[in-house]
Amino acid sequence: MSEKKELTGFRKYCAEQNISFTTQRILVDGLGGMAHGLFASLLIGTIFQTVGVYLFDLNYAMWGQEFALLVDSRNFAVAVQGAAMAGAIAYAMKSPPYVIYSCMTVGYAANSLGGAGGPLAVFVVTIIAVFLGKLVSKRTPVDLLVTPTVTILGGVLVASLIAPPIGAFASWLGNIIMWATNQQPFLMGVLVAAIMGVVLTLPISSAAICAALGLVGLAGGAAVAGCCAHMVGFAVASYRENKVGGLMAQGLGTSMLQVPNLIRKPVLWLPAIVASVVNGPIATCLFKMKMNGTAVSAGMGTCGFVGPIGVITGWLSPSEGAVAQGEAAYAAGAMDWIGLLLISIVIPAAVAWLTSEFMRKKGLIQEGDYKLPD
Numbered sequence: 001m002s003e004k005k006e007l008t009g010f011r012k013y014c015a016e017q018n019i020s021f022t023t024q025r026i027l028v029d030g031l032g033g034m035a036h037g038l039f040a041s042l043l044i045g046t047i048f049q050t051v052g053v054y055l056f057d058l059n060y061a062m063w064g065q066e067f068a069l070l071v072d073s074r075n076f077a078v079a080v081q082g083a084a085m086a087g088a089i090a091y092a093m094k095s096p097p098y099v100i101y102s103c104m105t106v107g108y109a110a111n112s113l114g115g116a117g118g119p120l121a122v123f124v125v126t127i128i129a130v131f132l133g134k135l136v137s138k139r140t141p142v143d144l145l146v147t148p149t150v151t152i153l154g155g156v157l158v159a160s161l162i163a164p165p166i167g168a169f170a171s172w173l174g175n176i177i178m179w180a181t182n183q184q185p186f187l188m189g190v191l192v193a194a195i196m197g198v199v200l201t202l203p204i205s206s207a208a209i210c211a212a213l214g215l216v217g218l219a220g221g222a223a224v225a226g227c228c229a230h231m232v233g234f235a236v237a238s239y240r241e242n243k244v245g246g247l248m249a250q251g252l253g254t255s256m257l258q259v260p261n262l263i264r265k266p267v268l269w270l271p272a273i274v275a276s277v278v279n280g281p282i283a284t285c286l287f288k289m290k291m292n293g294t295a296v297s298a299g300m301g302t303c304g305f306v307g308p309i310g311v312i313t314g315w316l317s318p319s320e321g322a323v324a325q326g327e328a329a330y331a332a333g334a335m336d337w338i339g340l341l342l343i344s345i346v347i348p349a350a351v352a353w354l355t356s357e358f359m360r361k362k363g364l365i366q367e368g369d370y371k372l373p374d
Contacts, residue, residue: 017134018094025093026127028203033092034123034212035205037085037107038296042211043306045077046294050313080104082111082118086126090133098147099133106155113159114167116321120212121163121170129155174213174295178325181219185284192219193226193280194273200227200301201234201255201262201272210299216314216322218284220291220298224311225283226276227301228344231255233272233352238370246372251302257372267364271355275348282347287339290314292322308344 007015014020051057052070059068077084086107090100106129107122114121133151140146181188192215200206206227215223235251238258242249250257255272262269283289289311291298297310314322315332359365 017137019131019134020093029092029094030089030123030127031205031208032203033088033090034085034119035208035296035299036092037088038081038119038207038211038294040088041077041081041084042294043296045074045081046297046313046317046319047309048077049074050316054316080108082107082109082122085111085119085122086129089123089126090130093127093130095130095134096137096147098143099130099137099151102133102148102151103129103155105152106159109156110159110163113163115164115171116214116324117167117170117174117212118163119170119208119214121159121166123208123212124166125155125159125163128158170212171214174215174219177213177215178217178219181217181222181284185218185288186281188219189222189225189281189284190277191280192222193229193276193283195226196223196299197226197230197272197276198269200299201230201258201269203256203259206299206301207296208299211294211296214295214321215298216292216295216319217290217325217327218288220295221283221289221311222280223298224289224291224301224307225279225343227299228307229275229279229301229348229352230272231301231303232345232348233275234258234370236349237268237271237352237356238372241368241371246370249372252304254303255301258370260373261370265369267359268369270359270364271352272348274355275351278351279343279347283339283343287335287343289336289339289343290322290327292318292327294319295321302344305344308340311340 048070052068052074057068057070061067083104086103087100090103095103103126107126110122110125111118129151132154133147136150137143137147177192181192196206196210199209210220210223232251234255235247238246238250258268291311292314293310297306300306300310302308315336316329318327318329356365
């Protein structure tokens, strides 16, 4: 049995500094952290604003100033979304404390310079800043000065160089997808729903991807349809094995719980994919459902009902991205509410259940295939 080759040189140094270039560390951990940062800033702030404007707010005066707690909290939360994303990315990539704190400045800069494509710029620039910070972290007696200096100055320099073109590219690509969905709602409804549903179930953040591309409008609606179809689809298809606990864990939590089963038997993906393929064009062609809330909501599905809530907030108060696409607030009618209910829950549940039952009768799905670990 051969011994494991000992690391030397730069590779050894990177291992000592916990610097990793693996897919898990960058795409899984990094994108997941980015999504968490968006949830804790832009997304929750948007919900605050919707409640504060259309339901109630806590208005009070203090120190000679007027405050509206929910709306003001939204404004502060949105202002630091770049910092929140970068801090969460750095944390998810297992960075030392000074690197995490310093990346917040870098994220703020990258988001500001990246324009409409700011989230993607923050993701790329923060990864580079984390690398720079880890290179010098805890290597000198004055780590308090060296690590923040290298991380912030290096990160801001990189942001000034690459954030504008990255942001422009992300905005361009998102606009192409949204334009194509408006031109070919059936075809793009199928493609966007199926792709985003699959991404949602993989250990990659679909919410972060939707945010990076700024997917709103019909394309955002198709993404919602696909993500809901996967979450509800797996929850219903696996009900025999997992009962109510599994239904709630997958339907309101995450369909990623099925990844071990899908790796073992990929055909188990079929009911959720069929549900996405059916659900997407129904959303874009029949109900013309649009995600005009924050783009990050488009990639959340029924996780905490964030997807449907995003659609509702888009009716009441369109996000900046939706406004830039010419969308405006409007009073939702009965068909809007019916469509939202059907697309979020009813259609995915019915299609996935029928497909899974057919596959069970044909022997493609065996009892216990969808079983989640206790």
